[in-house]
Amino acid sequence: MSADTNGGDGHDRRTFFTRMTTGFMFGSLALGYGTVAAMAGRFLYPARKRRASWQFVARVEELSAGQSITYRAPSGEKIAVACRAKSGGIDDYIALSSTCPHLGCQVHWQGHEKRFFCPCHNGIFDSDGIAKAGPPAEAKQNLSAYPLRVDSGSLMIEVPVEFLSVKKA
Ligand code: FES
Structure with a gap:
């Protein structure tokens, strides 16, 4: 009985860490691509002339x-x-x-x-x-x-x- 409970906890923990890692990975990718896109946009479409x-x-x-x-x-x-x-x-x-x-x-x-x-x-x-x-x-x-x-x-x-x-x- 207790083995099932521990197995269930282990499964939940694994699922939690897998989701957390996946979320972190996609978040990092979005941040990286977002930064590159922002830099490219600023280069291609400068908002204003340099003073x-x-x-x-x-x-x-x-x-x-x-x-x-x-x-x-x-x-x-x-x-x-x-x-x-x-x-x-x-x-x-x-x-x-x-x-x-x-x-x-x-x-x-x-x-x-x-x-x-x-x-x-x-x-x-x-x-x-x-x-x-x-x-x-x-x-x-x-x-x-x-x-x-x-x-x-x-x-x-x-x-x-x-x-x-x-x-x-
Ligand atoms: S740096 Fe190559 S010719 Fe000037």
């Missing part, structure tokens, strides 16, 4: 033709600001992301060649950031450009001012 503002880069007289400087945006992004010529127009300057769109290495300006070069896989971009050789050219991956303007002799750049991953309430 940007105009920031000081340098005085124009500090940059001569063929020279470049690395500017770090408040968001942490590294940007190569190059002086391509000294004709007096805003087109003398260009600001491009220093991060290679291929695998994320840092590109640098080669003033004598008037191009940006990525040493990791010999990626070459022209002075407008258009990929011309190497893996970025094969994948048609250009460098991202940032707007520039000159205000009273100061070179200004419009950049994102908030981090991608940190959001305060």
Whole structure:
């Protein structure tokens, strides 16, 4: 008699644990897929544009033709600001992301060649950031450009001012 009762308790316990494990497994799967779906949705359909503002880069007289400087945006992004010529127009300057769109290495300006070069896989971009050789050219991956303007002799750049991953309430 008591053996039946114990067997019944064991069966109930097994059923309980099986249901609990199954529920936990499906809950974890739903949570995992939900997170991936939320990330994909945010990437595909960004709710809003990143906040940007105009920031000081340098005085124009500090940059001569063929020279470049690395500017770090408040968001942490590294940007190569190059002086391509000294004709007096805003087109003398260009600001491009220093991060290679291929695998994320840092590109640098080669003033004598008037191009940006990525040493990791010999990626070459022209002075407008258009990929011309190497893996970025094969994948048609250009460098991202940032707007520039000159205000009273100061070179200004419009950049994102908030981090991608940190959001305060
Ligand atoms: S990371 Fe720049 S060419 Fe590969």
